[in-house]
Amino acid sequence: MTDWTVAAAFWGFLLLYGGVMYVVSPRAASLQTFFQGTDAAGRPVTEWWLTASIFISWIFAKSVTNAANLGASYGAVGSLAYAAYWLSIPVAGLVIYGIRRHTGAGSLVDFLISRYGRGAAAAFAVAIMIRLYNEVWSNTAVVGGYFGEPGSWPFIAAAVVFTLVTLGYSAKGGLRGSIVTDALQAVIFVFFLATVLFLVLPEHGVANLVTAGSWQLSTGVDLLLVAGLQIFSYPFHDPVLTDRAFINEERRMLRSFVVAGVLGFICIFLFGLFGVHAQLSGIEGEGNVPAAVGRSLGVATFFFMSVIMMSSAGSTLDSTFSSLSKTLAFDLPAIRSRQGHSSIRFGIAVMVVFAVLGNLPMVLGTDILKATTISGTMVMGLAPVFLFYRWAGRTALGFHLSFWTGVVLGVALAAGLVPDSWAIGEGRYAGLLGVNLYGLLLCTALFWLPSVLGGRRLSGAH
Numbered sequence: 001m002t003d004w005t006v007a008a009a010f011w012g013f014l015l016l017y018g019g020v021m022y023v024v025s026p027r028a029a030s031l032q033t034f035f036q037g038t039d040a041a042g043r044p045v046t047e048w049w050l051t052a053s054i055f056i057s058w059i060f061a062k063s064v065t066n067a068a069n070l071g072a073s074y075g076a077v078g079s080l081a082y083a084a085y086w087l088s089i090p091v092a093g094l095v096i097y098g099i100r101r102h103t104g105a106g107s108l109v110d111f112l113i114s115r116y117g118r119g120a121a122a123a124f125a126v127a128i129m130i131r132l133y134n135e136v137w138s139n140t141a142v143v144g145g146y147f148g149e150p151g152s153w154p155f156i157a158a159a160v161v162f163t164l165v166t167l168g169y170s171a172k173g174g175l176r177g178s179i180v181t182d183a184l185q186a187v188i189f190v191f192f193l194a195t196v197l198f199l200v201l202p203e204h205g206v207a208n209l210v211t212a213g214s215w216q217l218s219t220g221v222d223l224l225l226v227a228g229l230q231i232f233s234y235p236f237h238d239p240v241l242t243d244r245a246f247i248n249e250e251r252r253m254l255r256s257f258v259v260a261g262v263l264g265f266i267c268i269f270l271f272g273l274f275g276v277h278a279q280l281s282g283i284e285g286e287g288n289v290p291a292a293v294g295r296s297l298g299v300a301t302f303f304f305m306s307v308i309m310m311s312s313a314g315s316t317l318d319s320t321f322s323s324l325s326k327t328l329a330f331d332l333p334a335i336r337s338r339q340g341h342s343s344i345r346f347g348i349a350v351m352v353v354f355a356v357l358g359n360l361p362m363v364l365g366t367d368i369l370k371a372t373t374i375s376g377t378m379v380m381g382l383a384p385v386f387l388f389y390r391w392a393g394r395t396a397l398g399f400h401l402s403f404w405t406g407v408v409l410g411v412a413l414a415a416g417l418v419p420d421s422w423a424i425g426e427g428r429y430a431g432l433l434g435v436n437l438y439g440l441l442l443c444t445a446l447f448w449l450p451s452v453l454g455g456r457r458l459s460g461a462h
Contacts (some may be wrong), residue, residue, distance in 0.1 A: 021169045025169040025180060034347055047248065053183070059315065068278070070272060071274065080224060083272065085231060093254045096253075097250050112124055113335065144157075159359065167351055193308055196274070233381070378407050381406030410435075
């Protein structure tokens with residue numbers, strides 16, 4: 001095949017993908033459909049649709065790339081470490097199940113306003129807006145990487161076209177369109193993942209792939225422990241996930257979250273095996289192991305890998321657009337005691353603005369790994385806020401002490417200001433592990449401090 005033939009195949013699929021998703025996406029004719037995901041008759045999404053949507057919308061293109069990169073660095077231990085983050089989904093489902101049952105809140109913003117005040121909800125909203133903004137460019141950049149080198153015109157053109165086709169069907173269907181297309185994207189992802197695995201697994205054998213690596217702190221176990229700590233805070237600052245926890249009956253929602261989390265864990269671990277294959281085969285990934293593995297196995301496999309990335313990036317990007325529109329249309333006005341913008345046009349306008357602004361870092365050449373380097377650490381203070389709300393007092397001070405301590409520690413870690421004495425072990429993630437362990441303990445203590453002191457004062461009054 002000539003270079004022009006290969007390019008035509010890639011661009012042809014990209015345009016075909018966009019056309020199919022636009023046709024499949026239902027047109028949202030009501031606010032409930034566009035912002036809450038109901039069907040035309042006002043019925044909530046079914047349990048199966050919700051499970052598929054949660055599963056694929058959290059299979060970020062940058063995340064499957066990171067999983068393979070870690071597999072190449074640390075073997076199966078690295079794959080397992082990154083897959084552990086998907087246990088965040090059942091954790092979020094269980095916690096939000098309790099919040100809905102005990103408080104009746106219709107969103108996490110509603111819960112924070114009622115429990116810790118509008119200032120707490122505003123701080124939380126800033127965190128989720130940063131998260132959503134990063135999801136735009138970090139996923140379009142992954143797709144662009146299969147069309148050309150970062151910064152080249154094919155890279156930028158593909159990322160922009162991918163953004164436009166996703167914007168097209170997202171604006172048409174809103175959250176309902178995102179959920180419906182998620183099901184198709186999940187099928188595409190699983191099918192092509194199985195196809196590529198079938199090509200890779202026989203070369204080394206399953207046993208060699210899943211036993212590669214060493215169980216030491218310095219060879220990936222430190223990151224596994226980091227994931228084990230962050231799953232109690234990381235999921236709550238991602239409205240792509242948490243918005244879906246409020247659109248169905250509580251028990252059905254919980255089952256969907258548990259099943260989606262288990263399936264996501266399995267798929268991310270399996271995708272990480274591409275990295276293990278690269279390690280055992282001596283393939284140099286240069287920061288994008290899936291693309292390198294695909295190229296090493298021929299044009300067809302490289303094409304299959306690009307399809308996997310488009311389906312995973314598309315599911316995340318359309319969910320990001322729908323979450324952004326809901327956040328600006330309803331959550332932010334609620335924080336200011338104002339009525340939301342009851343207009344689909346407003347939601348579409350939000351999507352268009354962030355489609356443009358969200359791609360600026362991609363055009364400027366920012367590394368996709370920077371989108372998630374410190375976000376998990378910065379939001380560690382959310383863990384006690386959502387885990388212990390039933391036992392601690394309704395104290396805004398407790399929220400802010402915990403939340404902002406996590407933010408400061410995350411920024412300090414990124415700036416290299418955390419002392420070496422905090423490190424646990426000597427691996428690449430020794431400092432990250434230390435900050436997350438000691439930081440989580442500190443955030444938890446500070447969250448409880450106002451409640452404990454308040455209880456002592458009340459005891460003294462008697």
